[in-house]
Amino acid sequence: MTFKTLIKSVGLVVFLGSLGLWVATLFLGEYRLTTQTLEELLGDETKAKEVLPYFSGVLDQTYTNKFAFIGTVKSTIKDANTGITDKYQITEAEIDALAGNSESEITFALSLTETVFAGEGEVPAFKRKIFADYGGWLDGRAFASSADLRGQIEGTVGYINADILKTRGIDKYTLKAIKVDMIKRATVGFVPDNNALLSIIIFIVGTIGALMYILPKFTDGPEGIKHNGIFHSAMKSQGWLGILTGSFLIGFYILLYWYAEYxxxxxxILDPLSMRLSGNGASQWFLYGFLYTVAVLVMGIRMYTKYRHSKYQLIRTTSVMFFQTAFAFIIPEILVRMNQPYFDFKNIWPLDYDFFFSFNLKELAANGGIGVFMLGWGIALILVGVPVFTYFFGKRWYCSWVCGCGGLAETLGDPYRQLSDKSLKAWKVERILIHSVLVFAVVMTSVTLINFFTDGRMLGSLTEPVQEVYGFAIGSAFAGVIGTGFYPLMGNRMWCRFGCPLAAYLGIVQKFKSRFRITTNGGQCISCGNCSTYCEMGIDVRWYAQRGQNIIRSSCVGCGVCSQVCPRGVLKLENKEEKGRFNEPILIGNDGVKVTM
Known part of the structure; x- marks a missing residue:
């Protein structure tokens, strides 16, 4: 065994040990929910008064099984909401009393609620007030009959009963906001007591182990790309290791997006770091941002060693490492510490699909000058930055140099670039799917803005379900679970190629109004196929090279790897005048016989 082999073996053991410890920490906790914690999370005395009695069997009890604890908490919340709704909802009998029993014209008087909801208790008082709030518009209105009046009252009561939990229980928005924090604050024992030590062992020691494994492999021998045995690798050719890795990534994203309480x-473990950066404890999104950044940095170092002969690749890798670390991770956390909105200055709509959501617009507007600047910056990137930079440099300026999704794909995903589908069928699916997502994003944003500026008068409650569908299907399932989880299964640019609406927007500009192209010297092409094999966007580069035709595909992200793996120097990334981009194919050399299409 050589010294380098020994270093690699030790590094692999250290990395896997750290990874194993990281996973094991999920099963090392104990859980105890206190009255004070629950009251603080609810943040409302009225809610606490209603909810706390249902938690009497849970509070101050120690659980050693996470699944039992979370299951008990969820069932208790469900029971509490059911009981509170039954207690405060307006019944059918009360609706009958409000509507009356008249066949002739009837005028509704709000004062009738004093009789129907008579009493001095909390429940009658609540019903009188909430009906006045929701049904005050009925007062003094005439209806053809009691049946007509009843229809209006039923509609109003439907809204009332649906909203009872907003003021008395734990509605879905409150639950979404507090459930993860509730489980986190209830966690006691080994992990909270040793979180700083665990963070060092898992992340610092684990990173050292990963680098010990990576660096010897790519520093052995002369400079140049080494893809030896890549299609015999269990990790890189959809073998059992690749499937196992993909399954782990998919599982992680499912937990992150939908089951973060687990x-x-x-x-x-990351609370100490988060406290230093933002002054707050770590959330699942801080965890994700940290892991994302570590992956880009560690695998970026791998890119340095693998492509150390190429200045273009070195600078490009440095760029994505810088933008991910500074703009996507550190700066937003520091902004929060300064009581400013969390803002990623490099994120652009429609990739940043909630940029125009009402909560974000209101938050930016409420933060004065800095908020207005952030809003203006985001709009300027959409309307000016994208077309101008793409005109001069192609979409590579963003997709391969700045974007976080692209940064992860180019670093962590680099070992899997050869798995992209190069078939014509995949290209057809790509064009339909990615532009459909762009249309979806535009429609959703249009609906959102119309509702925002009309206070919901035009489209009513349409905005929320559209946003939820997009957030679930595109923002979470496609971009995260499939986009990254499928790296070892279908290549590293699944999201960028098939789903990213910003990539679609950039691609349209690049295709029709850009100076960027990959030129080909067809006379030098030996049809080895390396360029097509390692194109992460699934472009059959060889087909263009054989014909001496410029590559101006809208999907091309300008990573430059096709040029790097070409043994004959056939391909060259260029920013030139627009004239000549749409050149006709030729048979031999640049002055060969033209093919009539």
Whole structure:
């Protein structure tokens, strides 16, 4: 065994040990929910008064099984909401009393609620007030009959009963906001007591182990790309290791997006770092940002060693590492510490699909000058930055140099670039799918803005379900679960190629109004196929090279790897005048016989 082999073996053991410890921490916690914690999370005395009695069997009890604890908490919340709704809802009998029983014209008087909801208790008082709030518009209105009046009252009561939990229980928005924090704050024992030590062992020691494994492999021998045995690798050719890795990534994203209460130990481990950056404890999104950044940095170092002969690749890799670390991770956290909005200055709509959501617009507007600047910056990137920079440099300026999704794909995903589908069928699916997502994003944003500026008068409650569908299907499932989880299964640019609406926007500009192209010297092409094999966007580059035709595909992100793996120097990334981009194919050399199409 050589010294380098020994270093690699030790590094792999250290990395896998750290990874194993990280996973094991999920099962090392104990859980105890206190009255004070629940009251603080609810943040409302009225809610606490109603909810706390249902938690009497849970509070101050110690659980050693996470699944039992979370299951008990969820069932208790469900029971509490059911009981509170039954207690405060307006019944059918009360609706009958309000509507009366008249076949002739009837005028509704709001004072009738004093009789129907008579009494001095909290429940009658609540019903009188909430009906006045929601149904005050009925007062003094005439209806053809009691049946007509009843229809209007039923509609109003439907809204009332649906909203009872907003003021008395734990509605879905409150639950979404507090459930992860509830489990996290209830976690006690080994992990919270040793979170700083665990963070050092898992992340610092684990990173050292990963680098010990990576660096010897790519520093051995002369400079140049080494893809030896890549299609015999269990990790890189959809073998069992690749499937196992993909399954782990998919599982992680599912937990992160929809079941974050089960990974609270991982956020607790990062609390010390989060407190130093933002002054707050770590959330699942801080965890994600941290892991994302570490992956880009570690695998970026791998890119340095693999492509150390190429200045273009070195500078490009440095760029994505810088933008991810500074703009996507550190600066937004520091802004929060300064009581400013969390803002990623490099994120652009429609990739940043909630940029025009009402909560974000209101938050930016409420933060004065800095908020207005952030709003203006975001709009300027959409309307000016994208077309101008793409005109001069192609979409590579963003997709391969700045974007966080592209940064992860180019670093962590680099070992899997050869898995992209180069078939014509995949290209057809790509064009339909990615532009459909762009249309979806535009429609959703249009609906959102119309509702925002009309206070919901035009489209009513249409905005929320559209946003939820997009957030679930595109923002979470496609971009995260499929986009990254499928790296070892279908290549590293699944999201960028098939789903990213910003990539679609950039691609349209690049295709029709840009100076960027990849030129080909067809006379030198030996049809080895390296360029097509390692194109992460699934472009059959060889087909263009054989014909001496410029590559101006809208999907091309300008990573330059096709040029790097070409043994004959056939391909060259260029920014030139627009004239000649749409050149006709030729058979031999640049002055060969033209093919009539």
């Amino acid at each position: 990974i609270t130990e991982w956020t607790i």
